[in-house]
Amino acid sequence: MDSPRVAPRAGERLVNRIRDKGLRLTGQRRLLAELLDGAEQHLDADAVYRLAKRKDGSIHRSTVYRTLHLLKIHGLVDELDLMHVAGERHYYEVRPSAFHIHLVCTSCRGVQEPGGPFWEDLKKKVAKEAGFRAEVVRLEMGGRCSSCQRREFRKPD
Amino acid sequence: MDSPRVAPRAGERLVNRIRDKGLRLTGQRRLLAELLDGAEQHLDADAVYRLAKRKDGSIHRSTVYRTLHLLKIHGLVDELDLMHVAGERHYYEVRPSAFHIHLVCTSCRGVQEPGGPFWEDLKKKVAKEAGFRAEVVRLEMGGRCSSCQRREFRKPD
DNA sequence: CTAACTGCAAACCTTTTGCATTGAC
DNA sequence: GTCAATGCAAAAGGTTTGCAGTTAG
Numbered sequence: 001m002d003s004p005r006v007a008p009r010a011g012e013r014l015v016n017r018i019r020d021k022g023l024r025l026t027g028q029r030r031l032l033a034e035l036l037d038g039a040e041q042h043l044d045a046d047a048v049y050r051l052a053k054r055k056d057g058s059i060h061r062s063t064v065y066r067t068l069h070l071l072k073i074h075g076l077v078d079e080l081d082l083m084h085v086a087g088e089r090h091y092y093e094v095r096p097s098a099f100h101i102h103l104v105c106t107s108c109r110g111v112q113e114p115g116g117p118f119w120e121d122l123k124k125k126v127a128k129e130a131g132f133r134a135e136v137v138r139l140e141m142g143g144r145c146s147s148c149q150r151r152e153f154r155k156p157d
Numbered sequence: 158m159d160s161p162r163v164a165p166r167a168g169e170r171l172v173n174r175i176r177d178k179g180l181r182l183t184g185q186r187r188l189l190a191e192l193l194d195g196a197e198q199h200l201d202a203d204a205v206y207r208l209a210k211r212k213d214g215s216i217h218r219s220t221v222y223r224t225l226h227l228l229k230i231h232g233l234v235d236e237l238d239l240m241h242v243a244g245e246r247h248y249y250e251v252r253p254s255a256f257h258i259h260l261v262c263t264s265c266r267g268v269q270e271p272g273g274p275f276w277e278d279l280k281k282k283v284a285k286e287a288g289f290r291a292e293v294v295r296l297e298m299g300g301r302c303s304s305c306q307r308r309e310f311r312k313p314d
Numbered sequence: 315c316t317a318a319c320t321g322c323a324a325a326c327c328t329t330t331t332g333c334a335t336t337g338a339c
Numbered sequence: 340g341t342c343a344a345t346g347c348a349a350a351a352g353g354t355t356t357g358c359a360g361t362t363a364g
Binding site: 181183185186215216217218219220223224 | 342343344345346347348
C-alpha cells in the first residue's frame, strides 16, 4: 500500500502518522502515541491509562478511550482480544503491518509474535488466495507454548 | 424427538456434546444449544437471548450468559469478535473444528467462511510450523469483499 | 479567533453475582 | 433427596457522552 520504508525514531512514528492524517496533535495524544509506540507488550485501555497517568497526572480515562477510538478508526492502531485469555479486555497495538500473527498460550498467557520466512510466505499466499482485498489480517492461535508443553510433560496434572 | 439415529439431526449435535461432557441438560440449555447449532449467522449474546425469549418467555439473560460461558469453557463454542466491525459485541459459534477462518467485510459487514483445498492445506502447515500445540486457530481478515470491491470500482467515493 | 479537544461526572450497556426457589439426576 | 441451575435484582465492570472550560492551528 503506502507505508514509508524508512523507520523514524522509536516513539515518534505514531506521532508522525497522527500529524500526517491531519489530526490535531495535543499533548495528551502525543503522550499516548509515544506510549503505544514504545510498548513492549500489548496494552489494554486501562494499562494505557495507568502508564499515561504516571507521566501526566491530569489525563483522564475518557481521553484515553477517545484517543484509542480515534487511532483505531484512522487505522493507526489495531484492537485485539487475544483469544480472550484474560477476560474481555481489548488490547491495542500500533499497526506494524497489515498482518498480525499472535500465538497466545492459554496456560501461561504469554503472547508470541512469530516471524521468519514461513510466516512471510504465508502472508503472501493468503492475501493472494482470499479474493478479498484484505486490509488487516489476524492469525491468532490459542494453545500451549513449547515451554508449557515441556512443563506439562514432566508434571502432567 | 423420534427421528432415526443415522446422523444426529441439525440442532441435536451440541445437545449431545453437552450430555457427553456430563453437564446437566436443562430445558434452557437444550433450547440455547439448539439455537446455536442451527444458527445461520454468528450470534451475539443479545441475539441469542432474544431468539431464546421467543421460544421460552421466561428465560433470563443471566442464564444465557451463564450458558454461553459454560459452553465456552468446555470448548463447545468459540467466542469471536469479528474484527470489531460491529462494535464491542462478541459472537458465538459452535466449534466446528479447531480452525476458524473468517473474512469480514468492513464495508458491507458480511462474514464469509471460505473452504477448499487451499485453506485445508494452510491449516496443516500452520499447525506443523507453529511449535505450538494449537487448540484453536483463528484467521480473521478485515477488508473488502469482492462485491464491495466491484461496487466501489464502478462508483469510487 | 474558533473549532476541536479535554476533564469531569453521569449515563450506558453488557456481563457477573448473591440469594431464594426450582428442577435434573 | 440433593446439589446444581434458574430467575430475579442489584452490582460491577468497561466504555461513552453532554457539558463547560481550555487549547492547537
